[in-house]
Amino acid sequence: MAGKLDAAAEERVRKVQRTAESFAETSQMHDENITFPKENIEKLNSIGYFKYSIPEKYGGDGISLTELMKHQEKIARYDGATALSVGWHMGIIMETGEKQLWDDGVYRAVVDEVIQNGALVNNLATEPATGSPTRGGRPETAAHKSGDDFILNGRKTFATLSPVLKYGIVSASIDGTDKVGNFLVDTSLDGVSIDETWDSIAMRATGSHDFILKDVKVDRDCLVSYRTPGRKEPSGWLLHIPACYLGIARAAQNAAVKFAGEYSPNSIEGTISELANVQEKLGRIELMLMEAEHFLYSVAGQWDDSSKEERAEMSGELGAVKTSIVNKAVEAVDLSMRVVGAKSLSESSELQRHYRNVRAGLHNPPMDDMVIINLAKQSLSRNS
Secondary structure (H helix, E strand, C coil), X not given: CCCCCCHHHHHHHHHHHHHHHHHHHHHXXXXXXXXXXXXXXXXXXHCCHHHCCCCHHHCXXXXXHHHHHHHHHHHHHHCHXXXXXXXHHHHHHHHHHHHCCCCHHHHHHHHHHHHHHCCCXXXXXCECCCECHHHCCCCCCEEEEECXXXXXXXXXXXXXXXXXXXXXXXXXXXXXXXXXXXXXXECCCCCEEEECCCCCCCCHHHCCEEEEEEEEEEEHHHEEEEECCCCCCCCHHHHHHHHHHHHHHHHHHHHHHHHHHHCCCCCCCCCHHXXXXXXXXXXXXXXXXXXXXXXXXXXXXXXXXXCHHHHCCCHHHHHHHHHHHHHHHHHHHHHHHHHHHHHHHCCCCHHHHHHHHHHHHHHCCCCHHHHHHHHHHHHHHHCC
16 A cells, blocks of 8 residues: 555664654754754664665665655654755765666665765755756856866755765756756866855755855766756655655644643633644644645555656646645645744744744745746646
8 A cells, every 4th residue: 555664664663763752852952053963864773774775686675665654754844954954965866876867886886885984965956146047047057078077166045954965966967068967066176165254044954055066177977977958857755845744744733743742821821722723723733734744655655566667657646745844834834833932932932943944945846937837838738
């Protein structure tokens, strides 16, 4: 049955949850100080988390998309910033291996480092002038051919995981051509640096600084793929985004339920959990998150059970999951704050952090307008 996990997967989910529970102890501190939780990364690496999404043929666990979503949602309940950060690595490694997007030797070398040393990878495509790469802008980051090598120069923004990245997959326009290449860049190379620019009020602990390349020389084998214009193949791993925000919303719900069950102003007998207006809000939260959970795992299960040809037709479902869940999560956190009242705006309240973090999902891909227009076109084509 779609969405069901076997015993080994269930044990991994429990292991990840036990590990992630400690993240809640420092999430507020890292948010306040805009620091990156390296200790969370080390703990996840210690249980072998980063090899979970590597296909079995390369020495990983080859987990399903459904299982990955379970892990990411659990992590987000305790630290949303950590979940969003590692979700990029987990999904990129999964898709690249499953679709064999790179040269086999290059991919094998990277995942060997993941398994042995906990190396982390992320796509670095966003730039100040182009905005989100999903809008189709050509990168200003340039790759110049020099003999058998390439020389890279440019600046990438929103470089999530930058304090701990081993590899950045950098999109760059190749001089003298109309091609855009994706280059695997080792962050230890000369000319690579991090400009600590991250000052967002949301997801402050993701380390999403600017990634600078100044005359960085890379071997031709580091040109791992090209960006092709036009319709992209659907990517199931991007469901890690709604999974993260669902987890944050569940954390906010738990905070509201706990408060309602304990708070007893002297104007009433018992706690506010017995008041109809509070129960109405809590009920609406549960309804939205129940719908969100079923939507996420239904589509993740559909992906797991589908052929390559069937997956190629799932763009509408995947986009709809992201848009639906993120907007429900935003509303659920807002309602949770209404249950708690003005106390939720206190700096010491976890709810104000959830409120800021959950809104970041509105700006993660795919964007709402693109999803809605795509769904409109899908419905029109069905009836043409």
